[in-house]
Amino acid sequence: MSNESVVDVKNLTVGYGDIVVLQNISFSVSSGEIFVILGGSGCGKSTLLKHMIGLYTPFRGDVLIFGESMVNSSEDEKRRLMRRFGVTYQGGALFGSLTVAENIALPLEEYTTKTPAEINEVVQQKLAVVNLDGFGNYMPSELSGGMRKRAGLARAMALDPTLLFFDEPSAGLDPITSAELDRLILRLREELGTTIVIVSHELDSIFTVADRAILLDKDTKGIAATGKPKELRDSSPNLWVREFLSRSKLKRDM
Amino acid sequence: MGSPARELVEKIGIASASVFRDMIEMVCFVGDLSKVSWRVLRKPSQLRWKETLYYMDMCGSQAVPIVLMICFLMGVILGFQAAVQMRKFGTELYVADLVGFSILKELGPLMVAMIATGRAGSAFAAEIGTMKVNDEISALETMGFAPSRFLVIPKLLAMVIVSPVLTVFGDVIGIVGGFVVGTTMLGLPLMAYYNRTVEVLYPMVFLLGMVKSVVFALIIAVIGCLRGFQAECNAQGVGRATTSAVVTSIFLIVIADAVLTIIFSLMGY
Numbered sequence: 139m140s141n142e143s144v145v146d147v148k149n150l151t152v153g154y155g156d157i158v159v160l161q162n163i164s165f166s167v168s169s170g171e172i173f174v175i176l177g178g179s180g181c182g183k184s185t186l187l188k189h190m191i192g193l194y195t196p197f198r199g200d201v202l203i204f205g206e207s208m209v210n211s212s213e214d215e216k217r218r219l220m221r222r223f224g225v226t227y228q229g230g231a232l233f234g235s236l237t238v239a240e241n242i243a244l245p246l247e248e249y250t251t252k253t254p255a256e257i258n259e260v261v262q263q264k265l266a267v268v269n270l271d272g273f274g275n276y277m278p279s280e281l282s283g284g285m286r287k288r289a290g291l292a293r294a295m296a297l298d299p300t301l302l303f304f305d306e307p308s309a310g311l312d313p314i315t316s317a318e319l320d321r322l323i324l325r326l327r328e329e330l331g332t333t334i335v336i337v338s339h340e341l342d343s344i345f346t347v348a349d350r351a352i353l354l355d356k357d358t359k360g361i362a363a364t365g366k367p368k369e370l371r372d373s374s375p376n377l378w379v380r381e382f383l384s385r386s387k388l389k390r391d392m
Numbered sequence: 393m394g395s396p397a398r399e400l401v402e403k404i405g406i407a408s409a410s411v412f413r414d415m416i417e418m419v420c421f422v423g424d425l426s427k428v429s430w431r432v433l434r435k436p437s438q439l440r441w442k443e444t445l446y447y448m449d450m451c452g453s454q455a456v457p458i459v460l461m462i463c464f465l466m467g468v469i470l471g472f473q474a475a476v477q478m479r480k481f482g483t484e485l486y487v488a489d490l491v492g493f494s495i496l497k498e499l500g501p502l503m504v505a506m507i508a509t510g511r512a513g514s515a516f517a518a519e520i521g522t523m524k525v526n527d528e529i530s531a532l533e534t535m536g537f538a539p540s541r542f543l544v545i546p547k548l549l550a551m552v553i554v555s556p557v558l559t560v561f562g563d564v565i566g567i568v569g570g571f572v573v574g575t576t577m578l579g580l581p582l583m584a585y586y587n588r589t590v591e592v593l594y595p596m597v598f599l600l601g602m603v604k605s606v607v608f609a610l611i612i613a614v615i616g617c618l619r620g621f622q623a624e625c626n627a628q629g630v631g632r633a634t635t636s637a638v639v640t641s642i643f644l645i646v647i648a649d650a651v652l653t654i655i656f657s658l659m660g661y
Contacts (some may be wrong), residue, residue, distance in 0.1 A: 218539075227531055228527065231527035233531075339424040
């Protein structure tokens, strides 16, 4: 793992309207790292992600992706930058009017000069990566929630990005599907060296996949802790952090 | 000053501010759309033909039966109402004038626009609103696409192409409706009614109706899409967006109709 940072969040202040959700946040994600943004409901982790991927403009601060600013670049530069990373949304966010294969083919048709046959080959390969061989001709509405998420991941990977963002990958999935997705995430990093940023609150999956995590605190509107999830759970000086990360353990003890 | 009066002033103020904000958003949306349209015009390969054809089918061919039905009945009603009045003066033949002019200049484009608002405008808002709820709009953006190129341009183009065509159908069948009343109820000779219609109508009347139908089509597509993009991210939000798309479209269509009618009459038509 090199130390070259892929994502740099610098003094970011974000919110909606007049409400500040997070204040003065700074962190960076290194190349090849699996980085998790943690936090309770309503602490602004999804908001933070949406600012990182350029959907919203922050109040203050900057987000650098591959060293280029998401905040201070023009619309066109931003669009060009966005093509270099993939985003997997909570519900998959597949386009309902297109089949799964057409969904995956869309960025390839628009951004590459590949022939239809070559595109089809890439589509089949991506479907195989997410274990959805044979589902190319299905409409998104015919798939289950977990399959839709995986299809969304296949689409996010269509242009072979070296950086992937996941919004709540395990939310709403059963434990087995969720574990499968975790393995898939680990495999992606292993085989392709992809840098992965995940927003989540599923503790089981975090301990499995995360190299490093930040824990967002609703009250201070900042980062409560940074580090390896296991180390944070066992030896963080902050009691709230330890409690947050070991809640499921407490439940089992009861 | 009493507090109810103050409350009233405050309410008016808040309402005006929200109308003003809405207008600004509308202008921004149209501005952004013009930019994207210009790009697509310069590079037509960027146009999503498949979607455009889909919407042409949805807003055009599938609307033909209802357009024919409504416009025919409008012609019949118009002819009937005119006949009742004109019979008193023994000027039955002028029913042809009234029906012809009203349908071509006004009711043809207007009825087609009303039908399209209900069918297409509401569908556009619901579709884009639902896509927003499902993060599909966000996905388009983070894939580096301008959402309006995918979601608005095809709808806009489809509407602008099919609306005048539908209006032609509506015009013809509307005049036929008047003709049916004229020849059956008033007992006018077939040829007399036909000759009178052909005699009084001139191409410009038809063209003005076409201009109106294009303007109405633009309003329906733009407002439908805008309301979809503005939808709040829940089921009720999509419902409200759809309602608002229809109400705003009808309102703006009537305003545009009035403005165009004044302009055309100032031009001497």
